[in-house]
Amino acid sequence: MRRYIDLHVKPNDEKAIYNILETASKLGYSIVGLVADEAVYRLVEGYSGLKILRRVDIDAKLADLRGYRVKLCRKYDVISAICRDSMDIRRALKSGFNLLCFKGLPQTPKITDFSLIEGSEAYLELDVCDLLSFGRDERVAIFRAVARIFRYASRKKAKLIIASGAVDAYKLRAPLDLASMVIPAGVSWDEVLIAAVHNPYSFFSKIMGKDNGYICEGVRVTGRW
Amino acid sequence: MLIEIVKGSVCIDGKRIFSVLKDNLAEFYGEYGLSLADVYLLEYGDEYLIISCDHRMVQQVRSAVAYIDRIGDANILLRVSSISGTLRRLRMRMK
Numbered sequence: 001m002r003r004y005i006d007l008h009v010k011p012n013d014e015k016a017i018y019n020i021l022e023t024a025s026k027l028g029y030s031i032v033g034l035v036a037d038e039a040v041y042r043l044v045e046g047y048s049g050l051k052i053l054r055r056v057d058i059d060a061k062l063a064d065l066r067g068y069r070v071k072l073c074r075k076y077d078v079i080s081a082i083c084r085d086s087m088d089i090r091r092a093l094k095s096g097f098n099l100l101c102f103k104g105l106p107q108t109p110k111i112t113d114f115s116l117i118e119g120s121e122a123y124l125e126l127d128v129c130d131l132l133s134f135g136r137d138e139r140v141a142i143f144r145a146v147a148r149i150f151r152y153a154s155r156k157k158a159k160l161i162i163a164s165g166a167v168d169a170y171k172l173r174a175p176l177d178l179a180s181m182v183i184p185a186g187v188s189w190d191e192v193l194i195a196a197v198h199n200p201y202s203f204f205s206k207i208m209g210k211d212n213g214y215i216c217e218g219v220r221v222t223g224r225w
Numbered sequence: 226m227l228i229e230i231v232k233g234s235v236c237i238d239g240k241r242i243f244s245v246l247k248d249n250l251a252e253f254y255g256e257y258g259l260s261l262a263d264v265y266l267l268e269y270g271d272e273y274l275i276i277s278c279d280h281r282m283v284q285q286v287r288s289a290v291a292y293i294d295r296i297g298d299a300n301i302l303l304r305v306s307s308i309s310g311t312l313r314r315l316r317m318r319m320k
Contacts, residue, residue, distance in 0.1 A: 023231065023232060023302065026231060027231065027304060131292075132292065132294050136252065169232060169302065170232065170294055170300040170301070170302050171294065172302065173291050173304075174304040174305065174306075176287070176305070177287060177290065177291040177303075177304060177305055178291070180284055180287040180288040180290075180291050181288055181291045181292065182288075183284050183285060183287075183288040184253040184254070184285075184288055189284050
């Protein structure tokens, strides 16, 4: 059975956390990356049958970026750097981040950044929830930027991840609906599916230290015949 | 295409949701895209809508559904829960 993952959910308040998790479970997700306080994780662990990944977002403009990453890597499953331009991406990659959340739309990273991302085996994440907040006029520029990001990523073989970045339950989308949100930018369905379904799972396997033979806890493929 | 109303702050008429869907299609793909999609509302209830569209435009219609998050002042969350070539199969899946 396919496991759908939404790597980025950042609720506004405590009430929204439960709403989001309940809705995510209804929409078919099995794993959610949640940005919340440490005390909240203990309360919501296993809520609605979801596996919850502890996630923290760090602004890539902070001074001691590597120091923060090292400090937080034991507490959290997912540590991402919030990048707004090319400089941020380079700083985050230098500091060893493997997930870069790009928040600079409608600007796009340079094509050389994608080579760096590919070389460091990092993932570039786009929050699709941001697309809902833009007006009609801005959306044209946003779609153009999204199309360019996908084009550069496929040319340089960099890995993209699409996440919701939802702040409340109404901003969540079902996995395939989430993927379809970049279709108006002219991206092909295959590319979108890789970014929305395949790449989040490969990232999850990577952070959990498991290879492709992983089936579930305690069960893995040891050989084939 | 079976569209499920997962969450809504108030009850919204299916015809209104469908008209917003058509507006979104026209906004993203233009009138030409809207005509190619050939969408029309077949059935609707409190928690679902069944629409018909051209099979070559399914992903585009799905994207237009995904962009509906607000109708008037009310929040709404929709999900494309099933796509099928026949109404009979969609109704079976609804149960």
